[in-house]
Amino acid sequence: MSFLDLPGRFDEFADARRQGFLKVKQIKEKGGKVAGIFCTFTPTEILDAAGLYTVGLCGMSEETIIDAEADLPRNLCPLIKSSYGFALTEKCPYTYFSDIIIGETTCDGKKKMYELLGEFKDTYIMQLPQGIDREYTLGMWEKELHLLIKELEKRFGVEITDEKLKKAVLKRNLQRSLYNELFELGKLDPPPLKGFDMYKVIEGSGFSFDLEENCSKLRELIDNTKEAYQRGNRPVSKDSKRILVTGCPIGGVLDKVVNTIESSGGVVVCFENCGGVKPVRHLVDEGAQDIVKAIAERYLKIGCSVMSPNIQRMQMLPELLKEFRVDGVMEIVLQACHTYSVEKREIKKIVNGAGLPYMAIETDYSKSDIGQIKTRISAFLEMEPLE
Amino acid sequence: MYYTGIDIGSTSAKVIVLDGSNDVICRNVMPTGWSSVDTAEKIRRELAEAGINSECSKFVATGYGRISVPYADKTITEITCHGKGAAFLYEDDTCTVIDIGGQDTKIISIMKGQVIDFIMNDKCSAGTGRFLEIMASTLGVGLSELCNLARSGSGVSISSMCTVFAESEVVSLIGSGHSKEDIAYGIVDSITNKVKSLCGKLSADNTRIYLTGGLCESDYIIESLSDKLGIRILSNRNGRYAGALGAALSAKSIK
Numbered sequence A: 001m002s003f004l005d006l007p008g009r010f011d012e013f014a015d016a017r018r019q020g021f022l023k024v025k026q027i028k029e030k031g032g033k034v035a036g037i038f039c040t041f042t043p044t045e046i047l048d049a050a051g052l053y054t055v056g057l058c059g060m061s062e063e064t065i066i067d068a069e070a071d072l073p074r075n076l077c078p079l080i081k082s083s084y085g086f087a088l089t090e091k092c093p094y095t096y097f098s099d100i101i102i103g104e105t106t107c108d109g110k111k112k113m114y115e116l117l118g119e120f121k122d123t124y125i126m127q128l129p130q131g132i133d134r135e136y137t138l139g140m141w142e143k144e145l146h147l148l149i150k151e152l153e154k155r156f157g158v159e160i161t162d163e164k165l166k167k168a169v170l171k172r173n174l175q176r177s178l179y180n181e182l183f184e185l186g187k188l189d190p191p192p193l194k195g196f197d198m199y200k201v202i203e204g205s206g207f208s209f210d211l212e213e214n215c216s217k218l219r220e221l222i223d224n225t226k227e228a229y230q231r232g233n234r235p236v237s238k239d240s241k242r243i244l245v246t247g248c249p250i251g252g253v254l255d256k257v258v259n260t261i262e263s264s265g266g267v268v269v270c271f272e273n274c275g276g277v278k279p280v281r282h283l284v285d286e287g288a289q290d291i292v293k294a295i296a297e298r299y300l301k302i303g304c305s306v307m308s309p310n311i312q313r314m315q316m317l318p319e320l321l322k323e324f325r326v327d328g329v330m331e332i333v334l335q336a337c338h339t340y341s342v343e344k345r346e347i348k349k350i351v352n353g354a355g356l357p358y359m360a361i362e363t364d365y366s367k368s369d370i371g372q373i374k375t376r377i378s379a380f381l382e383m384e385p386l387e
Numbered sequence B: 001m002y003y004t005g006i007d008i009g010s011t012s013a014k015v016i017v018l019d020g021s022n023d024v025i026c027r028n029v030m031p032t033g034w035s036s037v038d039t040a041e042k043i044r045r046e047l048a049e050a051g052i053n054s055e056c057s058k059f060v061a062t063g064y065g066r067i068s069v070p071y072a073d074k075t076i077t078e079i080t081c082h083g084k085g086a087a088f089l090y091e092d093d094t095c096t097v098i099d100i101g102g103q104d105t106k107i108i109s110i111m112k113g114q115v116i117d118f119i120m121n122d123k124c125s126a127g128t129g130r131f132l133e134i135m136a137s138t139l140g141v142g143l144s145e146l147c148n149l150a151r152s153g154s155g156v157s158i159s160s161m162c163t164v165f166a167e168s169e170v171v172s173l174i175g176s177g178h179s180k181e182d183i184a185y186g187i188v189d190s191i192t193n194k195v196k197s198l199c200g201k202l203s204a205d206n207t208r209i210y211l212t213g214g215l216c217e218s219d220y221i222i223e224s225l226s227d228k229l230g231i232r233i234l235s236n237r238n239g240r241y242a243g244a245l246g247a248a249l250s251a252k253s254i255k
């Protein structure tokens, strides 16, 4: 693994998911409550303020898909099937230990899956509005946030005060700023770390359960990386093509896609998806009078394809292409994800319009298409820039 | 110095040797068979007999078996090679290339001799040479006969994209007494439709489209595709060597 060339702390993040199993068990033994989430639209500040420990439950392996297919159609996004399968088979300790699962009405597959999940796990579904261009959207989402607050207060016998929310906002904002700072490293040429390692750090952070500790580790890691770079450490060749990855969440295909890019002459300098800049680019207004409204506002800035029209994504992408001096864009679409799949056309237009090559890869969690994906990615990276 | 391109595809392996002035010194095609490693070795021996070895030639391997050529100086994907090869073969550096290969079909957009965009079929075999082969054998004919039959058929359409379902569709068409010609027509029609929809996904505004790969040898496929796309598709009998040719041309830039 490439962590060998990187300053300390990286391996710790990469291992966080496994380490977290123990932590979550300890939390439960001490009477702590755990909330499982599936999406970046979940307002984590509210869960924090309720004293819950939050963990992402997105299924990232093929292992349980076969079990999930007993209840779900085959022709469904692998992320949905895998997540459901892990809950069904109790193979994921995080799902198993979750006292409540918060879902949102995002894509069709996910929201209908939550209905089935609700039959055997405690779930609570938030109604996410999908048209941010309507003036009532913010009000509706705000109401949903208040409903969630009430629900959690009732279920867990806690009081969620403005003060607690404000504290949570500060912490989450700090964490998001640190994520952004880490992502900014991708702007250096060559970048001081591979995209794969960057992604692993963010992924690992989701299993830390202690925001403060996580933030100080992130701080240290960023500083170490910068310092090593200044000392002349160059883990990435300056001839690598600078790739922006966009599309569906890629936790389950990270190896297949990102490692292939990075072993075929490319480096991922920016992730414009759920594990990347998309959900953290905007912060909550800390000084706001109405803190719940401020939280609601921030979440509606996430440019996910479940939004219609998806204005935020189309606005942010061209900015990122410039900021990160991208040489090419690769879009990853999970099989049967209709929202991202349909949006490909618009994304391609934007990317080609900026004079850059674009390629979309449709894939799932299986290994059957590795050969084909390698060929496509290599061919994409072989393309010469046009004068 | 010689420049050798070796294109090991899923059904056949093609070899082209160029000299310094881009003249073809020798070329060869053979079935890939079970093992691309064995095929690569066979090619090495044959080339050596003809006096082409690593002392006097650079080798570039391409195609899905490119990783099985231990003596290659470089491997390059078939997409880049087909693009380069076709631009050279058809003496046109701004065009669109359709390659219907054994395992996959690719549409490649070329500008100034470089690949600027491409698209490949998804992982199933619909719209590939393999699909045609399987359907031909279900009908009990060879590939070229299938194309000849198709010319005088009409009226049948195969709706399944999946090879397995399409096969049973063909079987039931046979069962219900449709003529071989009509079924053959339906099979070719289904593949050219699939290629057409792939073309639609590529942002190419090219007016010149070339066909490469083994199916170049069928005039009927070219005609049927031309009808679908509303443009005369150009091809020539050497189209199947486009990948190997592109590989040989790329060998020239190896230091």
Ligand code: SF4
Residues within 6 Å of the ligand: A038, A039, A040, A041, A106, A107, A248, A249, A274, A302, A304, A305, A306
């Ligand atoms: S892609 Fe959209 S729906 Fe899926 S996790 Fe991300 S924000 Fe949520």
Ligand code: SF4
Residues within 6 Å of the ligand: A077, A078, A079, A080, A107, A108, A109, A110, A248, A249, A306, A334, A336, A337, A338, A339, A340
């Ligand atoms: S990847 Fe697409 S289909 Fe899968 S959960 Fe996310 S939005 Fe839904």
